[in-house]
Amino acid sequence: MQSSSNNAGQGIEDKLAALHTNVNAIRSIASAVEGTFGPKGLDTMLVDTAGKVVITNDGVTILNKIEVNHPAAKMLIQVARSQQNEVGDGTTTATILSSELLSEAVSQVDKGVPIPKVISGIKKGVQIAIQLLRQLARPVSIEDYSVLYQIALVAGREHEDIAKLIVRAAKLIGNDKLLNDNFKLADSIVAHEGSENELISGLMINKRRMNSQMPDKVENVNVLVIQDAFEPEEIDEEALGTEIGFSKYLEFKEIFKQNLKKITELGIEFIAVNRGVDPVAEEFCVDHGIMVIQHLTSEEIKRLAEHTGAKTIKRSGLNKVLDDLKTYIGHAKVVYEDEKLKKTRVIEGKGKPVATILVGASTGEIVEERERIAKDAASSVQAAIRGGYLPGGGSIETFIAAEIENRRDQIRGMEGFGVLAVAKALKKPMAQIILNAGFNPLEKLEEVMIAQMEQRKEGIGIDADSGMLIDMEEAGVIDPSLVKIHAINAAAEITEAILRIHTIIKMRSPDDDQD
Template identity: 30%
Template sequence: MAQGQPIYILPEGALRTTGRDAQRNNIMAAKTVAETVRTTLGPRGMDKMLVDDLGDIVITNDGATIVDEMNVEHPAAKMVVEVAKTQDNEVGDGTTTAVVLTGELLSSAEKLLDQGIHSSIIARGYRMATEKADEILKEIGKEISIDDDKLLTEIAITAMTGKGTETSKEKLAELSVKAIKQIAEKENGKIVIDLDNVKIEKKEGASTADSELIQGLVIDKERVHAGMPKKVKDAKIALLDVAMEVKETETDAKIQITDPNQLQAFLAQEENMLKEMVDNIVKCGATVVFCQKGIDDLAQHYLSKAGIFAVRRVKKSDMEKLAKATGATIVTNIKDLEEKDLGYAAEVEERKIAKDEMTFVKGCKNPKAVSFLIRGGTEHVVDEVERAVNDALGGVAASLEVGTIVPGGGASEIELARRLKKYAETVGGREQLAIDAFADAMEIIPRTLAESAGIDAIDILVKLRTEHEKGRKNTGVMVLNGGIGDMLKDGIVEPVKIKTQAVKSASEAAQMLLRIDDVIAASKKEGGTPPMPEGGMGGMSPGM
């Protein structure tokens, strides 16, 4: 019988890391991603320049954009990217906070692992701390209503601070609040906001201060015929989901013509069909037509003769927004078009913006879809302003949907840490240590804010703890002044949803990574390096 015969259960080139090494590698990868975005946190946060393999450049300090553009390969690092994406999809802001918290929770857990505490106990402690943190955040929150314009504007300004919009953040914040209030709807006593109803159009040129909110819609299309009016006042708008063209038969058809008169009659019939379509539109009183499909050249001629402004091949999403903005009904058969199907706008005009013709539908009566036109000096500026506006819109929407806000500037995190430490004392067993570690991890936010302001983080943390022990729960880091102060008085406020979502996502990701003790990575095809190298980020050699 043969002795010492090796048994292979994994394919050649597969890499396996087990036990403490697997945990250490995963924690290291997650911490590396967190450290990358940590310097972008707060009003003094720095930007990152990301260059892809095609040479395209992205300059941003938006956490979700950074981790998405980094194109990470390490499986544990990818989980941290998922945390940022979840935060962005759920709230629209707070992505950097969520990533930084994930890294710090794992860093705190690593110290406990070194002390010989089992990862499942740490995970259980983190779970208990997350539930308690949710309760605490809801308790320290302050209620907000849709009529509180001052607070809503402060939320938008807080979301945009440090994102390259400093010169115009007050104006952009006001426009963001107006946009959200315009599209907000009440259902069963609750405010419901669909951010898809705010259409963001961006064009280079002019300055950020020239950005505007249109009480209606901006469509990146031009009128189909030069003979049509450029501007229509008190527009009656028809929305058509049907081609204004002669229909072709569904089946293969062959028409035999033996006489030139028959050909003439055939062409005349096609003309009549198109004229009849236009006559139906004219009869119902429409002065503007938005068509989702094509418009025949002859139909364009008849529409321009009738003085009707027409746009073709409008996107389905834009058609739906036009319906919400103008109150029109999308019609699929021109013969069924009636006056009651028409929408209203005070003005529809074609304007040239940065060398492109665009159609503006303005002055709608109580529109439930609006457009935000963003301007800026360069493509990169416009992109960063768009990200800042998205954060502001997400922040205002989240605060209204939940109806609660909390102080920013690290005040909420310090209060969380203080109360969690007290809660830890009531919990028996080793889980107490995990809850304590969770509380310590919360302080990474005020510490980072202090570091970015160039002030001593330890001094600031000691002062903040003292103030919070005295019951001043709104005290946080005044980054721009280099001290501490009352966040609510200074208008540094955030929706409670940003904090609850960030804490939950970060905690769940940390728990999942802590429970992994074995990583088996298949080799890449075509002789590539395995996706899970020994430590560090994907693609780095052990000696780097």
């Protein structure tokens, strides 16, 4: 009987071997960022083979730069990237929750709970958690400066100068644009070594004037945006070899010269070009004091047109009569080349308002980190405007964990074990913050849960400096609800994916696929 029992146990272990292998890989990745979490989290130094050093406590930066070979670990890194792409912040939270939820789920499987039941229970637990997060979220608008500042300050790791810049930029841009899914405030951030922090009411384009003899500054300027090459219309080489083709080529060159004259008649002083510029056009613009930048990306062209109120035009569009061309012209208060940054500034266009957030620092390594911090802060502010905010410091997750545990009795059968796995995982963020602050997580978590239950206040948490109970919202420790919602969803998705993997098999190389 003993031998039979041992064989049965060995059989279960064999079946779960792939699961345990994957869990261990994910735990190892999560451990790389756990120590950075919370206000007392420390930095990580990343060093490559060439000796380049990156010092950061930004979760997605660490995960993107560490060397990873295990497929499950790569899946976890993809979760962090998804968190970054969707909401721009909370990558460490998503990583820690994913690791903890998977660990708790596997713990239930090891006890004999069938994997399908665990997965089903996790889905129910996550559904409850997200429903409660949405119900408890506090709305916020662009006018709530103090709230947005605190959100930026928390996400920006207590960098007050960056938090102020971000909130000012958000107010300049306005609610409508911040609520647009296609706009990311974080994309407005530019970092440069040796620069001062600055909020620019306009665009910073990563190009310089194409010719140093062109003006480096124009004011009250009419703008032309060419989404094409600033050249005569083309004739293919085969046609050019014919008499008719060559005649057409000469005709196009003459038309182009006439179109250049229209540029001056329209009072154009700044031209932005998607592609290249013909030498004749370059000389013409130098002679007539017109500033030109070329080889802009499609995104730069789009943003410039929107900000200046210009309509993009093709080279053939320049054949239009003057009255029609006037409708394509944009306007800006000033356009000038920033010699220090080697970029072009377009200030106060008459189109849609735009803010560029310039973040500076003394060294390249530091400015990169400040750029990451600013992007996190900007993403958090935008996420809060879209979905509201909640108490931070792990307090809301701990409160919801207790609520889920209270509802455990409503879940019949073995799915309840999956629900409990969600509740236990939700306690991890606060436990990790407490641990990184140098206190006992078990003791402090118990204090928090008792206080939350007695006072029915979801915002009670731990002061990372003193270890005392505080109201996180009153202390200004607040987070966007969308960051938490996406992190929990992401954790559930990777947990289910890993739980469903029964066997790991190495694929044959494509080079071996020969008939």
